[in-house]
Amino acid sequence: MEQLLYITIGGSTHTATMVSNAATEALLTRLKSSPVTVTLNSSGGFEIWGALGFSLPATDEPVNAQPGDIVLYNGSNICMFYGTNSWSYTRLGKIDGLSESELRTFLKAGESNVKVTLSLSNTAGLQSVDGSVAKSNGSAYTLSGTSACAGQKGVCIKNKKKIIR
Structure with a gap:
């Protein structure tokens, strides 16, 4: 079954289709009790990332991350891409239906202290x-x-x- 994650930034919400693995199962289980809000920062001109505040099971493998990809880094950091990068990550999902330009706007490319709410329903905002x-x-x-x-x-x-x- 396809599981959607709702990502809310600055009053705007978009969905992400999650992959099926131990990390996403653990994240989705955690989100069943309540949404999680994290603070992410732009880095390298291709992503926003930051600490989740908890760890998830990591199964890192070489990934050529593309715009819209969501990955786990070092077991406890979430990265959302508006550009490309190659590294060892655990795939979590992909933001649905946004162009690279729209992703840059939604993810507030280049900004710091971006408040991001992850939830299982689209009422977070x-x-x-x-x-x-x-x-x-x-x-x-x-x-x-x-x-x-x-x-x-x-x-x-x-x-x-x-x-x-």
């Missing part, structure tokens, strides 16, 4: 529904507060009400 987020102008918004694209499936906020598309 929703604090409340009020007029400032769900305006009465006919626009729809995701549960993380970002604009919902036309035809986007799932739960959205429109005219201050939850709707299911």
Whole structure:
């Protein structure tokens, strides 16, 4: 079964499809109890990375990381790539559907102290529904507060009400 991870940065949430291995199973088990927020920093012009605050089982192997890849480094650090790099990592997953340019924006390439929330549901970024987020102008918004694209499936906020598309 395909498992999705939700990544929220600065009020924007995107999914990642996880690979099946001991590290992802341990991470997903941990996320079942609550989301995890980590602080990541840009490094080398190709990734954001930082300490998870806990260790996961590592099965490092040579990886040619590509934009969107998510890997475990040294058993306790998570790396999310907006560029490329080759090193020994444990694969965790891949961010879905973003171009390299969109990844750079989403992952805040070049910035430090990037707060990243990892969760199993797409509600990590929703604090409340009020007029400032769900305006009465006919626009729809995701549960993380970002604009919902036309035809986007799932739960959205429109005219201050939850709707299911």
